[in-house]
């Protein structure tokens with residue numbers, strides 16, 4: 001799949017799934033905008049892409065903050081002149097809590113990183129995509145948006161369900177401009193050593209019960225999310241509008 005001459009902005013690409021997506025786009029010829037909040041992690045991913053012969057810039061921005069998002073889009077445009085592909089990947093839930101333990105700040109932080117960010121970056125990039133008459137937006141939700149999860153909490157689930165609903169509505173709005181908006185909803189993915197240790201800390205019985213609900217019988221890998229994202233960002237996905245790809249080893253069928 002070639003993304004030669006395409007520009008891909010991947011939010012939250014300084015680690016985990018986002019890093020794997022950014023590296024894959026660069027390997028397929030795209031110029032990539034790497035984003036996160038930690039300059040050191042961003043620099044590491046940019047160097048990884050450049051060392052492999054790819055093209056990338058790093059932009060530090062909190063994607064839950066409107067003015068920082070505007071700066072992010074301006075930096076992308078200044079560096080590459082356009083944006084063809086936006087992957088709204090930033091997010092996660094550092095401290096899953098039960099409903100009575102969630103503070104207002106927790107709620108705002110989780111909804112900010114996982115849902116408000118999708119709204120802000122989408123809104124900021126749309127004028128560029130409309131001007132070009134072409135564009136792909138892929139939003140990363142989660143199976144937590146539709147079913148109970150053992151690694152998230154109510155705030156995370158609400159945010160990820162919101163990503164799916166938001167995406168369908170926007171997909172309908174912008175399809176006439178040649179812009180496709182779709183969603184990837186991963187199951188639990190071994191995205192980084194940090195995720196591995198979170199998973200390892202889940203009680204053994206709960207882990208076994210969770211795995212027995214997955215027909216494939218294992219957690220997912222970054223490459224399996226990357227494949228879905230690259231497909232949705234490719235010309236081959238031109239007739240997909242507002243779809244959610246559930247990349248979860250078949251957990252839905254149960």
Ligand SMILES: NC(=O)c1ccc[n+]([C@@H]2O[C@H](COP(=O)([O-])OP(=O)(O)OC[C@H]3O[C@@H](n4cnc5c(N)ncnc54)[C@H](OP(=O)(O)O)[C@@H]3O)[C@@H](O)[C@H]2O)c1
Nearest residue numbers: 012014015016017036037038062063091092142188189191
């Ligand atoms: N791993 C899974 O099992 C799984 C399952 C379903 C869905 N997902 C979703 O997949 C996405 C990636 O998850 P992951 O497992 O790869 O997590 P991760 O390794 O923690 O990566 C999250 C990325 O998002 C960035 N980020 C977080 N908040 C941000 C903000 N406000 N502004 C800018 N960047 C921000 C982080 O960088 P900084 O911290 O430096 O900002 C990091 O680059 C998330 O949306 C997550 O909800 C993951």
